Amino acid sequence: MKISLLQQMYKDVLAGIPLARESHHYSSLINLCLEQPPEGDEPCHQKLLPSTAGGIESHQDTDMSDVVPATDELSTSFANMSPSFCPREVMLLQLTLIKMMVAKAESQEIELHVRQKYCEIFALLLKEAKIDSKLIHLLGCDDRLLSHMASQSLASLVYFQLKEEDALNVPWLSFSLNTLLGFPGNARVAACLWTLAAVLKETLKDALVPGAGLLRKLLVPLDAVLEGFYNAILLHQFDSHHYTSPYSEATNNLISFIDLLEALLASRTELELPLRCQRILFLKVSYVLNIISSSIPYIIKKKLILLLKKCVLYKSREDAKSGSLFLQTPSLCEDMLALSNAVLQVVNLTWLNQIPLSGKSSYFGSSEAPPGRDSQGGSDQTVLRALSLVVLKALEFKIHNSATQAEIKGDFESSMSQLLMFWRSHGKPSPQSQTVVHHCEWLSLVFMEQDDDMWEAAKALLLIYLKFDRLQCDAADNPSQKEEESWEFLVHAGTALCTRFVLSSHRTEKSKAA
Known part of the structure; x- marks a missing residue:
């Protein structure tokens, strides 16, 4: 028996060709051989490669000498394989085969009898060869590629077993x-x-x-x-x-x-x-907010901030299909309110000012710009937009669930003042624009480069304005002149003109760029 059998199996699985030999043969062929068999859950901190002298364990209780080559024969085949095909590559090929076969077994494009054959092989690997325990043991290998491939194969097998056996x-x-x-x-x-x-x-x-x-x-x-x-x-x-x-x-x-x-x-x-x-x-979003403002690597800060952005823009797949209001779900309303309260609480305590935004972009794993291209200066505009949206959407949801004018005025004035200071510190002025005169202009400058974010910011401000307007209509019939002027200024400063300016300014900047 030659290593070519393993290579031939790979070609057959890749092409979807039916496997002609007994399932035990193929399960033995792709069964991993570890120098140290897995015992318990102790981690492994050494390279676990097929031993050219130790053979390949079958972990089978029945006598299979009549359907598969003997262990010694398989050991000899690995020992006599081509020097260009080392034991590590054999194991990588076996791991690749496992993942490929799971994908093929789940594909409706593959013929039923071919998929059934794969299922038989998996049953043998799991019940007799204990392949799951071996993959778990391999996760602790110092070889990063082997560990990663073992993790991929293990995830495929766990899901396949969950789907096919409901276990x-x-x-x-x-x-x-x-x-x-x-x-x-x-x-x-x-x-x-x-x-x-x-x-x-x-x-x-x-x-x-x-x-x-x-x-x-x-x-x-x-x-x-x-x-x-x-x-x-x-x-x-x-x-x-x-x-x-x-x-x-x-x-x-x-x-x-x-x-x-x-x-x-x-x-x-x-x-x-x-x-x-x-x-x-x-x-418990406060834990995440504390980490973002701590002295951790910027990559972690950025991933957490983008995750928070996904939370505040959260929409279910059902909503995308039916158009229903996703916030009608009671648990999600409760969760969004908890997140909004926590975000606005730290924003009002100058949390935004504690977050330095890196100005360097990533170029395929490097922070250096390729030849002929200048490195981006200033702040990370992706994170700037994400943080701004987190604050605006949290403010929108909090105001939407507020019942009194006093609550709204306090939350809006405090949060927007902090956000404006944040924009002044990190915003990137447009080359065509002059000095910012009106607060509304900052929205255009911050969100101009991303249409989806621009739309979400404009929508949040519009919904805040509508809430303001409804409360004003529900207020006393004859408010004092001072109260009325104060209210109109608040509405203008934060919402109505802001939204109109954002949309018109965005179109103007786009036309200039074109």
Whole structure:
């Protein structure tokens, strides 16, 4: 038997050609051989490669000598393979095959009998070869590529088992619980978080399967643990001294968790009553706000700010189809109000001034501009727009849920004054524009380069104006002249003229650029 059998299997799977030999043959062929078999959940800090002398373990209880080559034969084939095909590449090919076969098994374009063959192979890999435990063990490998490929293959298998068998993979669930509960002592936190996020994303993008049942089966066992981990990584165990480098393990863990929070945010619309882990970012957003103003790498600040922007612009996929008002959901109303109150509270305490915005752009992993192109000066306009929208949308929602003029005046005046100071510090004046004369002009300068953000900012201000107008109509029939003048000035300064100026100025700037 030659290594060419593994290569031929890859070609057949890639082309969708039926696998002619017994399923046991193929399960043995792609079964991982680790130098140290997985025992418990202890992390591995060494390279785990197929041993050319130790053979490939089959982990099979039945006698299979009549359907697959003996272990010695497989060992010899790996030992005698071409020097250009090293043991590490063999394992990478096996991991690639596992992920490919899962994708093919889920594809309706592949013939049914071919997909059934893949399912038989997966059943053998999971029940006899204990491939899930081996993949979990491989997550702790120092070889980053092997660890990443193992994480991808594990996520594919966990979702496949969840979808086909309506069962959550027990070794993976145990590993996830132990890893999250063991933070910060466990060294495989980032891999655990990334794998969970990948399974969650697979569940969301599968349009052929109802997502609610799978999501509950996936998240309910992890719900309380995820909330505890949120508290631990963002509050109890957070120390900015651990995040001095953007390449540190602590930074990697936090970035992986932010990606998971984004997936949890996208998943909450699938459930009529969202779980606690899907709401935790809204209900305890103060932890995130504190981290943004701390001395952590800029990449973490930016990811968290963009995540907050997604929260305040949150719309469900159902709303996009039906046009219904997403805020009719009681839990989402409660969550948005909690987030808005927390954001406006820190904004009124000069929180915005504590956030330095980097002026450097990223060019495919580098902060240096390519030859012939000047590096962008000034502040990061993407983050500037995101922070501005977070404040404006929080203000819109808070005012929408306020019942009295006094509440609105206090929130609006305080928040807008802080936002204007923030814009003066970081706004990038247009080359065609003169000195800013009216406050309304800042909206055009900040949001001019992004149409979607411009529309959201204008819409927020318009809705605030309508709320002002309704309250004014509901006020006393004969207000004093001073009160009326004060109210008209407040309405003008913050809303009506602002919105009209934004739209007209935006069209003017676009025509000049053209």
